[in-house]
Amino acid sequence: MASLLLLVLIFIFNLIAFALAMAAEQRRSTARVVPDAENNYTYCVYDSDIATGYGVGALLFLMVSQAVVAVATKCLCCGRALHPGGPRFCALILFLSSWVTFVIAESCLLAGSVENAYHTKYRTLFVDNPPSCQTLRKGVFGAGAAFVFFTSLLSEIYYISFCKARDVTIAKEPSIGMSSYP
Numbered sequence: 001m002a003s004l005l006l007l008v009l010i011f012i013f014n015l016i017a018f019a020l021a022m023a024a025e026q027r028r029s030t031a032r033v034v035p036d037a038e039n040n041y042t043y044c045v046y047d048s049d050i051a052t053g054y055g056v057g058a059l060l061f062l063m064v065s066q067a068v069v070a071v072a073t074k075c076l077c078c079g080r081a082l083h084p085g086g087p088r089f090c091a092l093i094l095f096l097s098s099w100v101t102f103v104i105a106e107s108c109l110l111a112g113s114v115e116n117a118y119h120t121k122y123r124t125l126f127v128d129n130p131p132s133c134q135t136l137r138k139g140v141f142g143a144g145a146a147f148v149f150f151t152s153l154l155s156e157i158y159y160i161s162f163c164k165a166r167d168v169t170i171a172k173e174p175s176i177g178m179s180s181y182p
Helices: 004-026 050-076 086-117 140-166
Strands: 031-035 041-046 123-125
Touching: 004 050, 004 086, 004 140, 050 086, 050 140, 086 140
Parallel strands: none
Antiparallel strands: 031 041, 041 123
């Protein structure tokens, strides 16, 4: 049967990753255009860069969670073979689905962290157009958080299906079903 301790550990890592991704969405960098003291040029001033750290933290916690599942199930390819049937088919589909959502979540979190950390370094003369103070679009970390949730759900169900497929008991001696002859 599935290890309850492992399921709780996976849940906690994924919950922390989800919370960090949501916090990163709430604390994205904002910028404003400010003139210098002599009014010769303007430049961008960015607020706190904490969302980048939250995004990277969410990325790492999700990665650790997926690694724990992969080690516990031996990536579905190592170890003894799973018994044929519905649980094995479900485990295979859930394995593939969890990895697809994992890659999407990691991509969103990584792209959001990189883009949030980018600050324009140039300035313009006061007579020119103001500089473009680029910031991260709203929803990138939110999409990452949504895919963290989907990855969490799929990987936990995958682990349960894997354990069911591994623990199926097979009759030890061959026999013909519904007959009195062994």
